Amino acid sequence: MCSTKKRSVFRRELALYFTAQMFYSRLPVPAGMASHDPLLLSEATRYFPLVGALVALLSIGTGWMLYLLTSHAGVAALLALLFSVWLTGAFHEDGLADACDGFGGGWQAQQILEIMKDSRLGTYGAVGLWGGLSLRWVLLWQLLEQGVLLFAGGAMAAFVLSRWAAVCTIKTGIYARRDATGKVKPVAKGLSTTGFYVACVITFMLAVAGMGYMALPAAALVYLTQLWMYRYFKSKIGGYTGDCLGAIQQISECVTLLFFLASLRCL
Structure with a gap:
C-alpha cells in the first residue's frame, strides 16, 4: 500500500511538472500527462523555475554549439537568446511589452488594464x-566572451531566479483582474505553502549550481526587485496581472545577469 501511495504521489508531481511545461513553454509533453484543470495549473507553478532550467539548458547548448561554429560570441548569444524566446512562445516578452504599454500610456487602473489586454503593440511596449x-543579448554576449562555463552558469541562474521571482509574486500578491479574461487567471488561484517551498528548493539548488555563492545575494536582489515592482503595480491597479508577471520575469532576468557580470568584474 505504501509503495502504491508513493507511485501515486510521484505520478501527480510528474503531471504537475508537465502541466507547467505545457503552460510556460512550447516544449512537447507526453500524452495524458498534462492538465488544464485550474487547481492543477495553480499548483504546477511550483515547477515554473524547473521549466526555466530546461529552457536554459537548451539555449545554453545552442549558444555553445554556435560559438564553436562561428567563433563569434555576439552571434552565438543572440541566436541562443532568440531560441529561448521561441521555446517559451515569447510568453514573458509579450507580458513585458503589454505592461510597458499599459503603465506607460494609462492613467487610471481600468485604463491600464484595458491597454494591457489590447493585442496591438504601442510605442512604450516596442x-x-x-x-x-x-x-539580455549584450549581457549574455559579455558572459560568453569570458567563458562558456560562465555563460552557462549565468544563464541558468538568471532563467531560474527570474521565474522564481514571478512565483513569489503569485504566492504573496493579489490578482488584479476581476473577470475571467486574464491569461494567467488559473495559476493565480493560489499556490500552496508546500508548493512554494518546492519552488524555492529547486530554484536555490539550480542557482547555486550556476553561480556558486553569488547566487544568494543575487536571489536577495531579485526578491527585492519583484517586491518593488509588485508594490508599484499594486499602487496603480490593485495587484498583478499575467503581463505584470512577464515584466517581473524579464526585469529579474536582466538584474541577475547584470549582478553576475558586475560580480565577475569585481573579482
Whole structure:
C-alpha cells in the first residue's frame, strides 16, 4: 500500500511538472500527462523555475554549439537568446511589452488594464521589448566572451531566479483582474505553502549550481526587485496581472545577469 501511495504521489508531481511545461513553454509533453484543470495549473507553478532550467539548458547548448561554429560570441548569444524566446512562445516578452504599454500610456487602473489586454503593440511596449532583448543579448554576449562555463552558469541562474521571482509574486500578491479574461487567471488561484517551498528548493539548488555563492545575494536582489515592482503595480491597479508577471520575469532576468557580470568584474 505504501509503495502504491508513493507511485501515486510521484505520478501527480510528474503531471504537475508537465502541466507547467505545457503552460510556460512550447516544449512537447507526453500524452495524458498534462492538465488544464485550474487547481492543477495553480499548483504546477511550483515547477515554473524547473521549466526555466530546461529552457536554459537548451539555449545554453545552442549558444555553445554556435560559438564553436562561428567563433563569434555576439552571434552565438543572440541566436541562443532568440531560441529561448521561441521555446517559451515569447510568453514573458509579450507580458513585458503589454505592461510597458499599459503603465506607460494609462492613467487610471481600468485604463491600464484595458491597454494591457489590447493585442496591438504601442510605442512604450516596442521600446520596452527592444530594451529588454538588447540588454539580455549584450549581457549574455559579455558572459560568453569570458567563458562558456560562465555563460552557462549565468544563464541558468538568471532563467531560474527570474521565474522564481514571478512565483513569489503569485504566492504573496493579489490578482488584479476581476473577470475571467486574464491569461494567467488559473495559476493565480493560489499556490500552496508546500508548493512554494518546492519552488524555492529547486530554484536555490539550480542557482547555486550556476553561480556558486553569488547566487544568494543575487536571489536577495531579485526578491527585492519583484517586491518593488509588485508594490508599484499594486499602487496603480490593485495587484498583478499575467503581463505584470512577464515584466517581473524579464526585469529579474536582466538584474541577475547584470549582478553576475558586475560580480565577475569585481573579482
